Structure formats: structure tokens, C-alpha cells
Amino acid sequence: MRVAPVTVVVAAATPPGASALALIRLSGEGLDSVLARFVRSGAEVGGAPRRCEVFDAQGTIDDGLIWLGKAPRTYTGEPTAELSLHGNPRIVERTLEAAVAAGARLAEPGEFTRRALLHGKLDLVQAEAVLQVAEARSDRGLALAREALDGSLSQAFAALREPLLDVAAELEARLDLGHDELVMLDDDAVDAALALAETEAREAAEGHRASRAWVHGARVALVGPVNAGKSSLFNQLVGRPRALVHASAGTTRDVLELAIDLDGLQVTLLDTAGERQTDDPIEAAGLALAAELVDEADLVVLVAPVESTDDPVVHAIEARLDADLRVANGVDRAPAPTGWLATSAHTGEGIGALRQAIREALVGREARATRLQVASRRQAAALHGAADLLAEAREALPLAGPAAAADALTEALEALDGLTGADTREDVLSRLFERFCIGK
Ligand SMILES: Nc1nc2c(ncn2[C@@H]2O[C@H](COP(=O)(O)OP(=O)(O)O)[C@@H](O)[C@H]2O)c(=O)[nH]1
Ligand SMILES: [Mg+2]
Known part of the structure; x- marks a missing residue:
């Protein structure tokens, strides 16, 4: 455009x-x-x-x-x-x-x-926040979006960057003047400044899932073998018999979605077709659709029947998917193995704990210790990149010297610059604005 x-x-x-x-x-x-x-x-x-x-x-x-x-x-x-x-x-x-x-x-x-x-x-951070303020799905999300819109988040990015400019100046001075002259910051001080910024950038990037969940809500997929009790758990979590439950395998073929509220956190729960080999083209299409939606989910909950958590089918699913939570369902029949959340969709046992665990997995790691709370994937990716480059600069200084350290630091500073929009390249802008509606 x-x-x-x-x-x-x-x-x-x-x-x-x-x-x-x-x-x-x-x-x-x-x-x-x-x-x-x-x-x-x-x-x-x-x-x-x-x-x-x-x-x-x-x-x-x-x-x-x-x-x-x-x-x-x-x-x-x-x-x-x-x-x-x-x-x-x-x-x-x-x-x-x-x-x-x-x-x-x-x-x-x-x-x-x-x-x-x-x-x-x-700036770019504020432009992203315009959308977040309109879409925020919780009071916490709205507060985060407001902080981004009013410029507080941009200031926090600038505060992260500021001490790094001193370090960059120090490294440049050493390159120009030689090591012995006019060292303002010694190696320990340089390393400490880099380490501090690295930790903060990484923590902010890792807290991104939580901030994102507060602002945009989260999609949580229930996956697992047929007859594990996924649909029964789905019904328990949404609080009414919405999904068909049956003893015959392959009952769920479509993907069901329903919004639930986990203590103020908006979650869209997805019930998927159970995994098995099938000749039924409709069931196979359902499985393909599920795979696609599970890929996009913010959180994946693996549900297995309590007796068969060790079955090859379950191991195969685990190998393919990075499940965030593992649930052994049917604990009215047998006890759950260790390392698995225990539920019974029949008695309701463990459902409260499962709700809690889902909430914790989504927002438990919110980056409360830093002012950098980012809900945008773009910002999180830039922070990750910057943290890696800062680590590289720290490693380079004692091993390869100030030139190599300065190179990595310059790249890290560029990644941070791009956050607030010194970087207004066309591809960045188009990606941002294609998500807006007309009139914003
Ligand atoms: N005993 C017992 N049976 C369950 C439990 N959860 C589900 N079932 C039964 O297991 C069968 C399959 O359940 P369903 O929810 O359709 O499983 P899905 O294929 O994973 O969606 C049904 O007959 C359910 O009544 C449970 O916690 N305990
Ligand atoms: Mg089902």
C-alpha cells in the first residue's frame, strides 16, 4: 500500500x-x-x-x-x-x-x-497498541494495552537500550584508542551491563505468552487418543453437555470451540477428534482440521485414558506435539501415574485443578518483574533476538575482543531500535496494518 x-x-x-x-x-x-x-x-x-x-x-x-x-x-x-x-x-x-x-x-x-x-x-509500539486496546479481552489486557498506547512501554524499551549505548561507546573508544587508554568501564562493568539487559529482554520475551493471553485471550486445544474422555472433559470445563460423548470411538469428528472464562482470563477451548488410523474420509478430514488448529493453539492439553498413558499411541502424539499439560482422565477407574494431572470427567474430580493448571500455564509466567510486558509477537521476537545478541557480545568480549563484541552489540541495538519504529520498512508496516479494520 x-x-x-x-x-x-x-x-x-x-x-x-x-x-x-x-x-x-x-x-x-x-x-x-x-x-x-x-x-x-x-x-x-x-x-x-x-x-x-x-x-x-x-x-x-x-x-x-x-x-x-x-x-x-x-x-x-x-x-x-x-x-x-x-x-x-x-x-x-x-x-x-x-x-x-x-x-x-x-x-x-x-x-x-x-x-x-x-x-x-x-511509534510502532503505540500503533500496535491501538489494535490491542480495541481488542483487549480482559481488564488486565486492557491495562497492558493502555500502557503500550500511552508510551510507557516505549519508554521502557528506551530505558533498556540506554545503558547499552554507554557500553557501545566504551567498546568503540577501546577500538579507536587501544585498550590501555581511557577505559571508562572495565570488563566487569561492561559484562554486568550487558547481562542485565540480556536478562530483562529474555524475561520480557518469555512473558509474552502471558501478556498475549491477557490481551487477545488464548486458544487451548484438547488432544489425545480416541475415547480418552476429551469431549467429556470439554463439557465439564464449559459447564454444560455441549460435545457429544459416546463409548464408540470416533464420535467427535468436527472441531468444537467454546469460550470459557478462567477467573477473568478469556479462553477458547477446542475439542478435537481423537487420534487413530481411520478409513472414514470424514473422520480423516476432521483429524486434518484438528492438526491445523492445534498448530495455532496457544496451549495444548494432552488427554489420555488413565490406563493407557504409556501406550504407543500416546507416545506417538507426545513425540509429534509439544503438549504443555498432560491429563490422565478416568481416575474413578484407576489411579493416575506421576507427572500427569488426574481427572475424572465422571465424578468431576480434578476439574478445578485442571482449570487452575491451564490458567497457570498461560499467565503464570507473566513478566511481572520487568516493566517490559509485551503482547505483540513482533516485539517478543525482537527481544529474543536482542537477548541472544547480547549473550553473544558478552561471550565475545573476553574471547574475541572489543571489535567482535561491538559488532554483536550493534546488531542488538538495531533489533531494539526496530521495536519502537526507527524501523518503518514497508514489510513491517504492511504486516502490522493488514490486521486493522477500516476506520482505524
Ligand atoms: N469411567 C469414566 N469414563 C469416562 C470418563 N470420561 C469419559 N468417559 C467415558 O469414555 C467414553 C469416551 O468419552 P469421550 O468424552 O467421548 O471421549 P473422547 O473420544 O476423548 O472425546 C464415554 O463412554 C465416556 O462416558 C471418566 O472420567 N471416567
Ligand atoms: Mg470426543
């Missing part, structure tokens, strides 16, 4: 459908002349909202309020208008058509935020 910030873009900022009010936003240079062709109002740029009438060739479309924002003190940094009209989809469509006829262009997904980014109103 090529953005030409000179054009005026228009989009509805409220969702489609009937509602009390609808908000339509326009942004870009030349806004005045576009507005003059479809809106009548006495509003002044930078002034208070005023009554307005929108019209097209057929006549008046609706009346409402208009606010005219003065650049650069607007969301996008450009001249902006916000029209608050009655929430009738036909009014919205006609107004958008009238705006386009007047010279505006329909905005691409995320284009308002993208323009804000281009004009330096937001």
Missing part, C-alpha cells in the same frame, strides 16, 4: 449496522475543499463541534455534529474532520459516497493510524 498523505481519506470509525450514532472520519491535506462539497456547517478549524448537514445530489442525507481538528494536533497529524451522524447504515453509505464524489478516497485498513505513524504522532 503506497500512502500519499496529501489525499483526503474517509472511513466510518464505528462498526456497520444500525446504532444510535455513527462516526465518520476524514483526514488529509485539502480537507476544506472536500468538505465544502458535501457538508454545510459553521464549524471552525480547531473550534468546538458544531451542527452540520451532509448532502448529496439527491438532497440532505442527515444532520449531526462536525468537529474540525487543526493539524498537527490531531490523531493523524493532518487536518481532520469527525462527523457524528445518526447510525443508519444507509446514511453512512451515502455520506461515504458523497465524500468520495467530493474528492476523498476510501481509507485502507489502518490508514489513519498509519498516517499518525508517518507524522510521528505514534
Whole structure:
């Protein structure tokens, strides 16, 4: 997507459908002349909202309020208008058509935020947070998203980076001046600074799953051999008999999904077809679908019948999947082996513990000790990369000398720079904004 910030873009900022009010936003240079062709109002740029009438060739479309924002003190940094009209989809469509006829262009997904980014109103971390604030699935998630949006998270990234600049300067000085002269930081101090940053970056990256679960909710898949009691456990966890349960193998063929709340954490639970060799094409298709969805799940729970946790089928599943939790179901029939969570979908034994274990596995490792709590995969990957490079710099200093250490450190600093958006390469931006809806 090529953005030409000179054009005026228009989009509805409220969702489609009937509602009390609808908000339509326009942004870009030349806004005045576009507005003059479809809106009548006495509003002044930078002034208070005023009554307005929108019209097209057929006549008046609706009346409402208009606010005219003065650049650069607007969301996008450009001249902006916000029209608050009655929430009738036909009014919205006609107004958008009238705006386009007047010279505006329909905005691409995320284009308002993208323009804000281009004009330096937001950094990349804040742009990602715009989406998180809209989507946050819990109060904790909302708080994390707000911290990212208001710039606190970007400041924490800068604080992580700051001492590393001193180290980089020290290493460069040694390269220029030779080791004996003017050493401000000795090797121990350099190593300590690198180690501190490495630990914090790694901890933040590892806490990413927890932050992500708070912000976006989590998908948890129940997998295992046929007749393990997956559907029975699914019903227990969702609190009602939703999935079919039967003694005959191959009862579950589709993948069932249902949202549950684990003490404020939003979890989508997936019940999958049990694993076995099958000639039934529908069951085989169900297994293929399950494999795909399990791949994308945030947490995988392996369920095995309590008697057969040691069976080759179970070992084969374990070898293929990295299960986060292992559940031996049917403890009303026999005791569970050690290392397995014990449940009975019949008596309800262990269900509370299973809920707790799922919650713990998802958010138990939240990076509470650091201010760097990241819910974005991009940020987590950058932090992981930076931590590895910092480790490399630490190793290099005593073995290969300051030149090698400085190289690794420079790369680590680049990875950290990319976080807040010194890096506004097209591929990074497209990936970010393709997830936005139109109007953001
Ligand atoms: N005794 C006992 N039977 C169970 C338990 N959980 C499930 N079953 C039975 O095992 C059979 C298969 O259960 P189902 O939930 O359909 O297993 P799935 O194939 O893994 O989904 C059914 O007859 C259930 O009633 C349990 O905890 N104890
Ligand atoms: Mg089943």
C-alpha cells in the first residue's frame, strides 16, 4: 500500500449496522475543499463541534455534529474532520459516497493510524497498541494495552537500550584508542551491563505468552487418543453437555470451540477428534482440521485414558506435539501415574485443578518483574533476538575482543531500535496494518 498523505481519506470509525450514532472520519491535506462539497456547517478549524448537514445530489442525507481538528494536533497529524451522524447504515453509505464524489478516497485498513505513524504522532509500539486496546479481552489486557498506547512501554524499551549505548561507546573508544587508554568501564562493568539487559529482554520475551493471553485471550486445544474422555472433559470445563460423548470411538469428528472464562482470563477451548488410523474420509478430514488448529493453539492439553498413558499411541502424539499439560482422565477407574494431572470427567474430580493448571500455564509466567510486558509477537521476537545478541557480545568480549563484541552489540541495538519504529520498512508496516479494520 503506497500512502500519499496529501489525499483526503474517509472511513466510518464505528462498526456497520444500525446504532444510535455513527462516526465518520476524514483526514488529509485539502480537507476544506472536500468538505465544502458535501457538508454545510459553521464549524471552525480547531473550534468546538458544531451542527452540520451532509448532502448529496439527491438532497440532505442527515444532520449531526462536525468537529474540525487543526493539524498537527490531531490523531493523524493532518487536518481532520469527525462527523457524528445518526447510525443508519444507509446514511453512512451515502455520506461515504458523497465524500468520495467530493474528492476523498476510501481509507485502507489502518490508514489513519498509519498516517499518525508517518507524522510521528505514534511509534510502532503505540500503533500496535491501538489494535490491542480495541481488542483487549480482559481488564488486565486492557491495562497492558493502555500502557503500550500511552508510551510507557516505549519508554521502557528506551530505558533498556540506554545503558547499552554507554557500553557501545566504551567498546568503540577501546577500538579507536587501544585498550590501555581511557577505559571508562572495565570488563566487569561492561559484562554486568550487558547481562542485565540480556536478562530483562529474555524475561520480557518469555512473558509474552502471558501478556498475549491477557490481551487477545488464548486458544487451548484438547488432544489425545480416541475415547480418552476429551469431549467429556470439554463439557465439564464449559459447564454444560455441549460435545457429544459416546463409548464408540470416533464420535467427535468436527472441531468444537467454546469460550470459557478462567477467573477473568478469556479462553477458547477446542475439542478435537481423537487420534487413530481411520478409513472414514470424514473422520480423516476432521483429524486434518484438528492438526491445523492445534498448530495455532496457544496451549495444548494432552488427554489420555488413565490406563493407557504409556501406550504407543500416546507416545506417538507426545513425540509429534509439544503438549504443555498432560491429563490422565478416568481416575474413578484407576489411579493416575506421576507427572500427569488426574481427572475424572465422571465424578468431576480434578476439574478445578485442571482449570487452575491451564490458567497457570498461560499467565503464570507473566513478566511481572520487568516493566517490559509485551503482547505483540513482533516485539517478543525482537527481544529474543536482542537477548541472544547480547549473550553473544558478552561471550565475545573476553574471547574475541572489543571489535567482535561491538559488532554483536550493534546488531542488538538495531533489533531494539526496530521495536519502537526507527524501523518503518514497508514489510513491517504492511504486516502490522493488514490486521486493522477500516476506520482505524
Ligand atoms: N469411567 C469414566 N469414563 C469416562 C470418563 N470420561 C469419559 N468417559 C467415558 O469414555 C467414553 C469416551 O468419552 P469421550 O468424552 O467421548 O471421549 P473422547 O473420544 O476423548 O472425546 C464415554 O463412554 C465416556 O462416558 C471418566 O472420567 N471416567
Ligand atoms: Mg470426543
